[in-house]
Amino acid sequence: MPEAQDLIFRTLADPTRRAIFERLCRDGEQTVGALTAQAGVSQPAVSKHLAALKLAGLVRDRPEGRQTHYRAQIGALAPLVDWTREMNRFWESRFDELEDLLRRMDQ
Numbered sequence: 001m002p003e004a005q006d007l008i009f010r011t012l013a014d015p016t017r018r019a020i021f022e023r024l025c026r027d028g029e030q031t032v033g034a035l036t037a038q039a040g041v042s043q044p045a046v047s048k049h050l051a052a053l054k055l056a057g058l059v060r061d062r063p064e065g066r067q068t069h070y071r072a073q074i075g076a077l078a079p080l081v082d083w084t085r086e087m088n089r090f091w092e093s094r095f096d097e098l099e100d101l102l103r104r105m106d107q
Contacts, residue, residue, distance in 0.1 A: 004057075004079040011056040016041055017049045021058055024072035031067045 012018045020035055032050065036043045050070055053059040057076040062069045 005083055007056050008058065008076070008080055011052050011058060014049070014052075016045070017053060020046065020049055021053055021072060024059060024070060025074065029062070029069045029071040031069055033067070035070070 012021065016039060020039060023035065023038065024030060032043060032046055035050070036046045039046050039049075041049075050059060050061070053070075054061060058073055059070045060073055062071070
């Protein structure tokens with residue numbers, strides 16, 4: 001599982017890729033042309049970003065004639081959700097221990 005987490009973190013670390021992924025999450029399926037229109041980068045650059053997102057399992061493509069449509073795969077974020085939950089439990093435990101220590105020191 002750590003490899004999946006690493007790949008997803010690396011992929012989403014790029015702000016342009018993250019913006020493309022967020023747009024697909026928010027607005028649903030989009031063509032490369034539609035994504036390029038608002039990405040602020042060239043069509044070849046958008047295509048490279050989409051290839052990286054696809055490699056990480058974050059998007060799926062659907063060819064239709066001369067166009068390719070992309071959609072976000074929200075379920076691919078599961079390794080990050082799991083990691084975030086694990087870190088949350090870890091820090092909550094640490095804060096609980098600190099709170100107990102401070103209570104004992106006040107007595």
